[in-house]
Amino acid sequence: xxxxxxxxxxxxxxxxxxxxxxxxxxxxxxxxxxxxxxxxxxxxxxxxxxxxxxxxxxxxxxxxxxxxxxxxxxxxxxxxxxxxxxxxxxxxxxxxxxxxxxxxxxxxxxxxxxxxxxxxxxxxxxxxxxxxxxxxxxxxxxxxxxxxxxxxxxxxxxxxxxxxxxxxxxxxxxxxxxxxxxxxxxxxxxxxxxxxxxxxxxxxxxxxxxxxxxxxxxxxxxxxxxxxxxxxxxxxxxxxxxxxxxxxxxxxxxxxxxxxxxxxxxxxxxxxxxxxxxxxxxxxxxxxxxxxxxxxxxxxxxxxxxxxxxxxxxxxxxxxxxxxxxxxxxxxxxxxxxxxxxxxxxxxxxxxxxxx
Amino acid sequence: xxxxxxxxxxxxxxxxxxxxxxxxxxxxxxxxxxxxxxxxxxxxxxxxxxxxxxxxxxxxxxxxxxxxxxxxxxxxxxxxxxxxxxxxxxxxxxxxxxxxxxxxxxxxxxxxxxxxxxxxxxxxxxxxxxxxxxxxxxxxxxxxxxxxxxxxxxxxxxxxxxxxxxxxxxxxxxxxxxxxxxxxxxxxxxxxxxxxxxxxxxxxxxxxxxxxxxxxxxxxxxxxxxxxxxxxxxxxxxxxxxxxxxxxxxxxxxxxxxxxxxxxxxxxxxxxxxxxxxxxxxxxxxxxxxxxxxxxxxxxxxxxxxxxxxxxxxxxxxxxxxxxxxxxxxxxxxxxxxxxxxxxxxxxxxxxxxxx
DNA sequence: CTGAAAGCGCTTACAG
DNA sequence: CTGAAAGCGCTTACAG
Numbered sequence: 001x002x003x004x005x006x007x008x009x010x011x012x013x014x015x016x017x018x019x020x021x022x023x024x025x026x027x028x029x030x031x032x033x034x035x036x037x038x039x040x041x042x043x044x045x046x047x048x049x050x051x052x053x054x055x056x057x058x059x060x061x062x063x064x065x066x067x068x069x070x071x072x073x074x075x076x077x078x079x080x081x082x083x084x085x086x087x088x089x090x091x092x093x094x095x096x097x098x099x100x101x102x103x104x105x106x107x108x109x110x111x112x113x114x115x116x117x118x119x120x121x122x123x124x125x126x127x128x129x130x131x132x133x134x135x136x137x138x139x140x141x142x143x144x145x146x147x148x149x150x151x152x153x154x155x156x157x158x159x160x161x162x163x164x165x166x167x168x169x170x171x172x173x174x175x176x177x178x179x180x181x182x183x184x185x186x187x188x189x190x191x192x193x194x195x196x197x198x199x200x201x202x203x204x205x206x207x208x209x210x211x212x213x214x215x216x217x218x219x220x221x222x223x224x225x226x227x228x229x230x231x232x233x234x235x236x237x238x239x240x241x242x243x244x245x246x247x248x249x250x251x252x253x254x255x256x257x258x259x260x261x262x263x264x265x266x267x268x269x270x271x272x273x274x275x276x277x278x279x280x281x282x283x284x285x286x287x288x289x290x291x292x293x294x295x296x297x298x299x300x301x302x303x304x305x306x307x308x309x310x311x312x313x314x315x316x317x318x319x320x321x322x323x324x325x326x327x328x329x330x331x332x333x334x335x336x337x338x339x340x341x342x343x344x345x346x347x348x349x350x351x352x353x354x355x356x
Numbered sequence: 357x358x359x360x361x362x363x364x365x366x367x368x369x370x371x372x373x374x375x376x377x378x379x380x381x382x383x384x385x386x387x388x389x390x391x392x393x394x395x396x397x398x399x400x401x402x403x404x405x406x407x408x409x410x411x412x413x414x415x416x417x418x419x420x421x422x423x424x425x426x427x428x429x430x431x432x433x434x435x436x437x438x439x440x441x442x443x444x445x446x447x448x449x450x451x452x453x454x455x456x457x458x459x460x461x462x463x464x465x466x467x468x469x470x471x472x473x474x475x476x477x478x479x480x481x482x483x484x485x486x487x488x489x490x491x492x493x494x495x496x497x498x499x500x501x502x503x504x505x506x507x508x509x510x511x512x513x514x515x516x517x518x519x520x521x522x523x524x525x526x527x528x529x530x531x532x533x534x535x536x537x538x539x540x541x542x543x544x545x546x547x548x549x550x551x552x553x554x555x556x557x558x559x560x561x562x563x564x565x566x567x568x569x570x571x572x573x574x575x576x577x578x579x580x581x582x583x584x585x586x587x588x589x590x591x592x593x594x595x596x597x598x599x600x601x602x603x604x605x606x607x608x609x610x611x612x613x614x615x616x617x618x619x620x621x622x623x624x625x626x627x628x629x630x631x632x633x634x635x636x637x638x639x640x641x642x643x644x645x646x647x648x649x650x651x652x653x654x655x656x657x658x659x660x661x662x663x664x665x666x667x668x669x670x671x672x673x674x675x676x677x678x679x680x681x682x683x684x685x686x687x688x689x690x691x692x693x694x695x696x697x698x699x700x701x702x703x704x705x706x707x708x709x710x711x712x
Numbered sequence: 713c714t715g716a717a718a719g720c721g722c723t724t725a726c727a728g
Numbered sequence: 729c730t731g732a733a734a735g736c737g738c739t740t741a742c743a744g
Contacts, residue, residue: 016716055719055740255641369731373730384730385730411736
C-alpha cells in the first residue's frame with residue numbers, strides 16, 4: 001500500500017505538509033497543495049484511518065443506536081442521518097439493539113464506544129439509571145431522538161407525543177365517537193419506550209376535555225408492532241361490546257388492528273374507525289388516518305446539531321479523511337428539546353360512527 | 357484515559373502480555389490471565405481501536421452497502437447482518453447509497469474502504485465495470501446479496517429470481533387467468549437492479565409454457581417502490597381493457613398496484629388479482645399473495661460466509677439450504693452462488709377471474 | 713509556509 | 729509462558 005511517505009517523496013515535501021495539504025489546512029501554499037494533491041491522485045493514495053485516528057485523537061465516526069432498524073420510524077431516521085454523516089465525511093457505526101439485553105449492555109454500559117466514536121445518536125432507546133451514568137461517563141457529545149431517553153447535557157429532538165395523541169383522539173371525538181379504545185405499548189416493550197405513556201396521556205386528556213371518563217376496559221397494552229396491534233385488538237374484542245373507534249399508539253399497531261378487525265368480520269371504518277400515529281410509508285395504501293410525524297427531519301436535525309459543534313465542513317477535502325475540528329463546544333446544561341410539528345392526516349379509516 | 361501500560365503495571369506484567377491475555381491468546385498462563393483481567397476490570401480499561409487496528413493490521417469492521425435501508429428487504433438483511441457482526445465483535449459501517457451518484461462513487465470507487473474495513477457486504481448494488489474494477493483492486497473479502505452485482509472471487513447469496521417469477525405467474529395461470537400483466541423496474545431504477553430482468557424472464561417463461569404469448573402492452577416498467585407500482589398500474593389501466601391479474605416484481609410495487617386499482621374503482625381480487633414477491637411485513641395485513649423470500653436468512657448467511665474465513669466463528673450448516681454444487685467453480689475463483697429457497701404464499705389478493 | 717522529530721497506544725516478531 | 733523493542737502510519741507541537 002502507498003503511504004504518506006510515498007506521496008511526500010513524489011511531491012518533494014515532508015509528510016507533515018502532505019498531511020496538512022490533504023486535510024485542506026490553510027497553512028499550505030497553493031502551489032504545494034496542488035503538487036501534493038497531484039501526487040496523491042497519481043499514487044491513488046488513501047489515508048489509513050487507524051493511523052490518522054490514533055495520531056489525531058479523533059475517530060471521524062458517529063454511533064447510531066436504534067431499537068430496530070426494520071421499523072418504519074427508525075429506518076427513516078437512520079437514512080436521513082446517514083446521508084448527512086456521509087456528506088460530512090463521517091462514518092456511521094450502526095447498533096441495532098433488537099431487544100437483546102446483552103447487546104444493550106455491551107453498547108451502552110461498557111466503555112467500548114469510548115475510543116471508537118466521536119459522538120452518539122441515540123434513537124428512542126430506553127435508558128436505565130446505570131445506562132445514563134455510563135453514557136455520561138463516556139464524556140462524548142450526543143443527541144437523543146424521541147422523549148424518554150434524556151441524557152444530561154445532550155440535546156433532544158422529538159415531537160410532542162401528548163399533543164399528537166390529543167389531536168388524534170379529538171379527531172375521533174369530532175366525528176362523533178364516544179366509545180374510543182386505545183391500544184398501546186406495555187412497560188416491557190423496548191419499542192414502546194416511554195412514548196406510549198405520553199400518547200396514553202394525550203388520549204385521556206382529550207377524552208376528559210370532552211367530558212368523557214377514560215374506560216380502562218377500552219385501554220389495552222401490547223407491543224408497538226403489527227402483531228402487537230393485532231393481539232391488542234383481539235383482546236379488546238374479547239372483552240365484550242366493541243368500541244366504535246380505536247386509537248392506536250403507532251401506525252404499525254393500527255395496521256395490526258385493521259387485520260384483527262377484518263378477521264373478526266368488522267369493517268373499517270363502517271363498524272370501527274382506526275387511527276394511528278406516524279404516517280408510515282404504507283399508511284396511504286391502507287387508507288389509514290394518522291398523525292404524521294417528520295421522521296427524516298428528526299434524524300437530519302439531530303445529525304446537524306451533533307456535527308455543528310464538531311465543526312464539520314459540508315464536504316471533506318480528501319476522501320477518507322477525518323474532518324478537522326473548527327471551534328469549541330459551548331453550553332453546560334441540557335439544552336431545551338427541539339420539538340418538531342405533527343399533522344393530522346385524514347384518510348379512509350376514520351368516519352362517523354353508525355347511527356343506531 | 358487508562359492505557360495498556362496502566363493495566364500492565366497494576367497486573368505486574370508487560371504490555372505484550374496484557375495484549376495477549378485480553379485477546380484470549382492461548383500462550384498466557386491461567387494465573388497471569390486472571391491477574392490481567394482483574395486489573396483491566398478494576399481500571400475499566402478499554403482498548404483503543406485505532407491503536408489496535410494500526411498495530412494489528414485489522415480493522416474489525418465490515419462495510420455493509422445497501423441501496424435504501426428503508427425498503428423492507430434491505431432493512432431486514434441489515435438487521436440480520438448486524439446481529440451476527442455484533443455478536444462476533446465486529447463493527448458495522450453502514451453505507452446507504454440512496455440513489456446518490458456522488459455517494460456511490462465515493463464508496464465504490466475511491467480507495468476509502470481500503471484501510472477502513474476488513475470485508476464488504478454488498479446488497480443488491482448495481483455495479484458498473486469501473487466499480488467492479490475498483491472493488492477488485494481493494495483486494496478485500498466480500499459477499500454480495502442478490503444477483504446482478506457479481507464481483508470476481510466474491511461469494512453470492514440470493515434466491516432464484518427466474519424461478520420465483522415463474523411460480524408466481526403459474527399461480528395466476530392455475531387460477532385460470534390468461535390476461536396477466538407484469539409491472540417491474542426500469543433500467544434506470546437503482547432499486548430494480550438486474551432483479552427485474554430475471555423476474556420478467558420468469559414471467560414470460562411461465563406464460564410461454566402455458567402456450568401464451570407475452571403481450572408487451574401488458575408489461576410496464578416503473579420504479580421498485582410503492583409509488584412505482586401505483587404509476588405502473590395507472591399506466592396499465594390507461595392502455596385499455598384491464599388485465600385480470602397483475603404480477604408485480606416486488607411486494608412494494610404490488611401494494612402500489614392495489615392502491616391504483618382501488619382508486620380506479622376496481623376490486624382486488626374480484627376484478628383484478630394482484631401478486632408480488634418478497635413477503636413484506638405488511639403483506640399479511642394487505643392480504644397480499646406473494647412469493648416469500650428469506651431476507652434475514654440471506655443476510656445471516658452472507659455474514660457467516662464472510663466471517664468464517666476471517667476465523668471468527670464456525671459455519672453451521674444452514675437449515676433448509678439448497679446445497680450448492682460443491683467445486684463447481686466459475687474459473688476466476690468465484691464460488692458458485694448460494695441459492696435460498698422461496699415459497700408461494702396464497703392470501704386474499706388472488707382468485708379465479710370472474711366468469712364473463 | 714515548511715520540516716524534523718516526537719508521540720498516539722497498541723501488536724508482533726524475536727529472543728529467552 | 730513472558731518481556732524488550734521495533735514498528736504500524738499518521739498528526740502535532742515546535743522551531744525556523
